[in-house]
Amino acid sequence: MRFxxxxxxxxxxxxxxxxxxxxxxxxxxxxxxxxxxKNPLGLVPVLENSKGQLIYESAITCEYLDEAYSGxxxxxxxxxxxxxxxMIFELFSKVPSLVTSFLRxxxxxxxxxxxxxxHREFSKLEEVLTNKKTAFFGxxxxxxxxxxxxxWLERLEAxxxxxxxxHTPKLKLWMAAMRKDPTVSAVxxxxxxxxxxxxxxxxxxxxxxxxxx
Amino acid sequence: MRFCPxxxxxxxxxxxxxxxxxxxxxxxxxxxxxxxxxxxxxxxPVLETSQCQLIYESVIACEYLDDAYPGRKLFxxxxxxxxxxxxxxxxxxxxxxxxxxxxxxxxxxRECTDLKVALRQEFCNLEEILDYQNTTFFGxxxxxxxxxxxxxWFExxxxxxxxxxxxxxxxLRLWIASMKQDPTVCAxxxxxxxxxxxxxxxxxxxxxxxxxxLC
Numbered sequence: 001m002r003f004x005x006x007x008x009x010x011x012x013x014x015x016x017x018x019x020x021x022x023x024x025x026x027x028x029x030x031x032x033x034x035x036x037x038k039n040p041l042g043l044v045p046v047l048e049n050s051k052g053q054l055i056y057e058s059a060i061t062c063e064y065l066d067e068a069y070s071g072x073x074x075x076x077x078x079x080x081x082x083x084x085x086x087m088i089f090e091l092f093s094k095v096p097s098l099v100t101s102f103l104r105x106x107x108x109x110x111x112x113x114x115x116x117x118x119h120r121e122f123s124k125l126e127e128v129l130t131n132k133k134t135a136f137f138g139x140x141x142x143x144x145x146x147x148x149x150x151x152w153l154e155r156l157e158a159x160x161x162x163x164x165x166x167h168t169p170k171l172k173l174w175m176a177a178m179r180k181d182p183t184v185s186a187v188x189x190x191x192x193x194x195x196x197x198x199x200x201x202x203x204x205x206x207x208x209x210x211x212x213x
Numbered sequence: 214m215r216f217c218p219x220x221x222x223x224x225x226x227x228x229x230x231x232x233x234x235x236x237x238x239x240x241x242x243x244x245x246x247x248x249x250x251x252x253x254x255x256x257x258p259v260l261e262t263s264q265c266q267l268i269y270e271s272v273i274a275c276e277y278l279d280d281a282y283p284g285r286k287l288f289x290x291x292x293x294x295x296x297x298x299x300x301x302x303x304x305x306x307x308x309x310x311x312x313x314x315x316x317x318x319x320x321x322x323r324e325c326t327d328l329k330v331a332l333r334q335e336f337c338n339l340e341e342i343l344d345y346q347n348t349t350f351f352g353x354x355x356x357x358x359x360x361x362x363x364x365x366w367f368e369x370x371x372x373x374x375x376x377x378x379x380x381x382x383x384x385l386r387l388w389i390a391s392m393k394q395d396p397t398v399c400a401x402x403x404x405x406x407x408x409x410x411x412x413x414x415x416x417x418x419x420x421x422x423x424x425x426x427l428c
Contacts, residue, residue: 053293060299069291079280080266086273 001028001209003197005096005151006058007045008187012147016183019069029206041203059089059148066144074144081138085145088137091124095152102159103198118164125149126168135177142181150178158194214241214423216307216411218365219271220258221401225361226275228398232282242420271303272362279358287358294352298359301342301351308335313367316373320416329378332361336382339363341386349391356395364392372408 001007014021018150026035029165031042038046039056047061049068055061066074066208076082098121103116128137137145156162165172178184193212200208214220224389227234235390238273241246244255244330250261260268260277268274279287288295311332318325342351351359367389370376379385390400 049293051293055293055296055301057300060296060303061300064292064296067295079277080262080264080268081278082280083268083273086276087268087270090270090273174340 001025001044002042003189003194003201003209003211004028005099005155008151008154009058010045010047010061010065010146012183013065013144015149015186017065017069017071018072019065025209026208027209029204029208044050049133050138060114062148064145070191072099072123072148076138076143085138085206088125088128089147089148091120091159092149095121095149099152099155099159102161116162118161119167120122122164122168122171126171129170129174136174142178146178147183150184153178154188155194158198159189214238214257215426216403216408216423217241217257218369221365221368222362223258224258224269224275224285224401225364225397226278226358228400229284229287229361230278230284232278235293238423241421242418242419242423263388274360275362287361289352289357298352298357301359302362304338304342307361308332308366311335312369312373312375315375315378317410319374320412329360329375331379332375333380336379337386340382340385343388345389350388356392356397360388360392360395361397364398365393369408372405372412 011023026032026044026045026062035046038048038054041056043056045058045061046054046056047064050085055064063075075085095118098114099117102111102118105111105114109193125137130138134140136142153165153171156164165175179188197208197211200211224236226232239257241257249255251261254284256269258269258271258274260274262281264267268277276288288298290417295304311328315325315328316333317323318328339351342399348354350356351363367379370378379389393402404426411422411425412424
């Protein structure tokens with residue numbers, strides 16, 4: 001699904017590694033029967049390789065692609081550095097559900113609590129960048145962990161949540177640096193399209209997933 | 214902490230790979246100040262290498278050990294098989310919380326029928342995998358990482374009082390029996406009476422619970 005942040009992770013890795021692939025988007029409000037044969041839970045993304053092997057859970061697909069395909073390695077070779085990327089990933093783990101909760105909030109009052117929680121989670125990420133003194137989460141070059149985190153930070157503007165990074169200057173700098181990355185730019189969806197999708201999605205419109213086509 | 218299932222995972226991997234290590238147990242009800250320098254939230258397990266590098270989250274620690282140390286590899290080499298083991302790990306992810314909730318409910322003499330139904334459903338999902346694969350273990354015919362990652366909770370079913378939750382899952386029961394024959398699993402098996410002793414003290418809020426069974 002074109003607007004899914006989890007699927008975006010996999011797209012970023014496919015692009016970053018130059019892996020030839022075909023994208024099949026499905027309408028999450030009207031899932032085709034055949035999709036459940038790919039993932040019994042009907043969730044996106046699912047990766048299917050030329051041998052018909054199926055892999056799901058976005059982070060697992062990303063790691064699989066990095067291991068299975070040659071070329072630029074996105075995860076570090078060093079076991080400890082690799083573990084560090086996974087620990088940062090855990091640190092980030094509450095963000096997706098917070099953003100979803102924010103999206104689905106019933107009234108404005110729930111907002112400030114959610115925004116504060118998001119702000120707290122972003123502060124943890126700020127601390128990592130401060131301690132590491134690097135531009136990216138894995139060092140001075142962009143690597144796997146940056147791609148895994150990016151899709152949610154990309155959506156902040158469309159969700160009117162930019163204030164959540166007000167007190168986290170390094171994270172803001174990181175966001176700017178990410179936008180300059182060729183892979184990120186290639187996959188980026190503009191704010192207007194994100195907003196268009198979100199509006200239709202919140203109205204439960206079956207057309208949401210096709211916005212802009 | 215000697216009875217923690219998450220730490221148990223890490224100990225299984227250390228033993229399976231023959232990695233020399235020292236265990237420092239901490240009292241979870243009375244955590245020493247220094248422990249927060251190892252883990253900001255004071256959670257266990259934490260792995261500290263000889264270079265003072267700290268790794269936490271049990272699954273991350275287990276993967277690190279498999280990557281960093283030579284010898285027997287517990288994760289498969291093939292990227293797809295590795296991904297399969299990680300997907301299985303995801304399939305299992307509701308079990309730890311459910312088993313803990315069952316334990317607490319039973320010990321507090323509360324109703325836990327719904328919890329047990331939910332747990333059985335999770336076990337059915339795992340049963341389906343073993344049936345479909347037609348293998349003894351979750352990663353194939355030999356024991357591997359995924360089996361060690363799941364094991365600690367199955368070892369505890371009996372002492373938690375929920376062994377009947379595998380009554381409808383024969384392949385899973387066979388897996389449990391096969392696991393108990395593994396030298397690594399055996400070496401780390403905790404004596405049932407010691408575990409019961411710990412649980413009794415724990416639920417009485419006794420701060421010495423974690424030390425039960427030590428001389």
